[in-house]
Amino acid sequence: MDPFQRRKLGRSDVMVPQFGFGGAPLGELFTKVSEADSEATLSAAWDAGVRYYDTAPWYGRGQSEHRIGRALYHRPRSEVVLSTKVGRILKAPANPETFDTGMWAGGLPFDIEWNYSYDGIMRAYEDSLQRLGMTRIDILIIHDLDWWHHKTDAKVNAYLSQLGSSGFRALEELKRHGLIGAIGAGVNELRTIPAFLDMVDLDFFMLALRYTLGEQDTLDEELPACAERGVGFIVAGVFSSGIYATGPVPGAKYNYEDATPDQLERARRIEAVCKSYDVPLASAAMQFPLHHPLAAAIIPGAFKPEHVTSNLALFRHEIPDALWSDLKSEGLIRQDAPTP
Numbered sequence: 001m002d003p004f005q006r007r008k009l010g011r012s013d014v015m016v017p018q019f020g021f022g023g024a025p026l027g028e029l030f031t032k033v034s035e036a037d038s039e040a041t042l043s044a045a046w047d048a049g050v051r052y053y054d055t056a057p058w059y060g061r062g063q064s065e066h067r068i069g070r071a072l073y074h075r076p077r078s079e080v081v082l083s084t085k086v087g088r089i090l091k092a093p094a095n096p097e098t099f100d101t102g103m104w105a106g107g108l109p110f111d112i113e114w115n116y117s118y119d120g121i122m123r124a125y126e127d128s129l130q131r132l133g134m135t136r137i138d139i140l141i142i143h144d145l146d147w148w149h150h151k152t153d154a155k156v157n158a159y160l161s162q163l164g165s166s167g168f169r170a171l172e173e174l175k176r177h178g179l180i181g182a183i184g185a186g187v188n189e190l191r192t193i194p195a196f197l198d199m200v201d202l203d204f205f206m207l208a209l210r211y212t213l214g215e216q217d218t219l220d221e222e223l224p225a226c227a228e229r230g231v232g233f234i235v236a237g238v239f240s241s242g243i244y245a246t247g248p249v250p251g252a253k254y255n256y257e258d259a260t261p262d263q264l265e266r267a268r269r270i271e272a273v274c275k276s277y278d279v280p281l282a283s284a285a286m287q288f289p290l291h292h293p294l295a296a297a298i299i300p301g302a303f304k305p306e307h308v309t310s311n312l313a314l315f316r317h318e319i320p321d322a323l324w325s326d327l328k329s330e331g332l333i334r335q336d337a338p339t340p
Contacts, residue, residue, distance in 0.1 A: 001287055003315050004049055007296045010204035010232030012182035014138055016081050018290055019315055020052030021045050021308075022236060022301035026067045027060020028106035033303045035067075042071035044305035048312055054206075054236070054299045055132075056085035056143055057124060060107030062131055069132035083139035084132070085186065086124040086171075088112045116145060116163040121170040125179075136178075140171060141206055142185040146192045156195075164199045184234070193222040202231055204296065209237040209255050211292065213244050213270055213285045214263065216334045226294055235289040235298045243267050244285035266332065273326050283317040291324075292338045 003019030025031070026038050045053075053072065055064045065084060072080055090110040093099040099109040115124070129135065145163065150156045174180045182203040185196050187210060196202060205226065210218050211233070226233065239245035242253035248267040252259045259267070271281045289295050302308045324339035333339075 001290065001315055003312055004051070008232070009139070009182050009234070009296045010184075010202075010294070011230045012139075012203040014081065014181040014203075016139075016234070016297045017050070017052045018295075018297045019050065019286075019312070020054055020081075020234075020297050020299040021050050022299035023053060023055035023064040023068050024059045025301040025303040026055075027058075027064035028104050029059070029301075030103070030105055031303065032105045037304055038067045039071065040305045041302050041308060042068065044308045045302070046071070046075065048308055050308070050312075051079050052081040052083075052297060052299070054083045054139075054234075056141075057088050057090055057128060057131070058085065058112070058143060060104050061101060061110040061112070062090050062108045063104075063106070065128055065131035066108075069134065073133035077134070081138050082132070082134065083141060083184075084128045084137055085141040085143035086121045086128075086167075087114065087116055087143040087145060089115050089120060089124055090127065114150075114159065116142070116159050116167040118166040118170045121167045125170075125174065137180055139182045139184060140174065140180045142167075142171075142183075142196075144186060144188070146186075146188050148188040160195060160199060168200045186236075190217060190222065193218070194225065197225055197229065197231070204232040204234060206234045206236055209240060211235055211289050211295075212238060212240050213288050213333065214240040214254065214266065216337050219334055219336055223292070223294060232294045232296050233292075234296050238289065238298045238300055239282065239285050244270075245282045247271055247281055269330065270327065270332050273323060273330065273332065276326075277320055277323045279319050279323060280314055280317060282311075283314045283319060284323065286311070286315050287319055288324075288333070288337075288339075291340060 004017045006015040007018050009016050055068045093111040096109045101107045145159050171183045184204040186206045188208050240254050241256045243259050246252050248264040254263045274281050274284050300311050321340045327333045
C-alpha cells in the first residue's frame with residue numbers, strides 16, 4: 001500500500017494520508033521518552049513523508065501536543081493534517097510536588113477537568129492551539145465520552161446531554177467558520193457509536209481497537225449504521241495494543257491487558273497464515289482495516305526514529321489476496337470483512 005495516498009474523511013472535505021502518526025507514545029505512555037528521541041522521531045517521520053499527525057491534551061497531560069507542535073509549527077502548514085481532541089481541560093494540580101501522572105510514565109503535572117460543554121470545548125480548543133503553536137486545527141475529536149472512562153450510565157448520559165445541548169454547537173461553529181475541517185468522536189467500546197449517531201451529526205469516528213485483525217464486531221451494527229450516514233473512520237490501536245505487532249509472545253498485550261490463551265492462540269494462527277505467504281503479522285494488521293470502504297487512515301504510534309521507518313516498510317509490504325481468503329476460510333477474520 002502507498003502510505004501517502006489520500007482518502008476523504010467521512011462526510012467532511014478533509015483528505016487524509018492513509019498512514020498517519022499517533023502521538024500518544026510521545027506523551028510517555030508507559031515508557032519515558034527523552035526530548036532527543038522525541039525530536040529525532042518527529043524529524044524522521046517528516047523526512048519520510050508523513051504529513052498526518054494525531055495528538056490530544058490527554059497524551060502526557062499536554063506533553064504530546066507541545067512536542068508535536070514544536071516539530072511542526074515551522075513546517076509548511078499547508079502540507080500538514082493535524083488532529084487533536086476535546087473533552088478534557090488541563091489545570092494546575094493543588095500540589096504539583098506530589099502529583100501522580102497515573103498511566104503516563106512521565107508527561108506534565110497537570111490535572112484534568114472533564115468538560116463537554118460549549119465553553120469547555122472552546123476552552124480546550126484554544127488551549128490546544130497554544131500548546132501546538134498553531135492557529136487552526138484540521139480535525140477535532142470528542143475524546144473518551146464512554147463507559148470505559150466514566151464507568152456509569154449516569155455519568156455517560158450526563159456528559160452526552162452536556163455535549164448534545166451545548167458542546168456540539170461549539171464544534172459546529174468552529175467548522176462553519178473554517179477553524180476546523182472535520183468533527184469526530186473517539187470510540188473505545190461497542191455501545192458508543194449508536195449513542196453518538198442518535199444525537200449529533202459527525203463526520204467520522206476514531207476507532208480505538210474496535211476494527212482490527214483481532215476483532216470485527218463493529219461489522220454487526222455500528223459500521224453499517226455509519227455507512228447509512230456516510231460517516232467514515234480512522235483506526236487507532238491497529239495492533240490491538242500490542243499482540244499484532246509483537247506476535248503471540250509471553251506477556252503480549254491485547255486491548256491493554258495480558259492476552260488470554262484464546263487470544264494468543266488466535267494470533268498464533270493468524271501469524272502462521274501470514275508466514276506461509278512471507279508476510280509480517282504487523283503488515284497484515286496495518287493493511288486489514290483500510291480495505292473497508294469507510295476507512296480513511298491508520299495512526300500507529302512511535303517514540304524512536306526506527307519505529308517510523310519500520311512501520312512504513314511494514315505498511316508498504318505487498319500482501320497477496322489469497323492471504324485474506326485463507327484467513328476467512330480458517331475462520332480467523334469474518335467472512336463479511338471487506339478484503340481484496
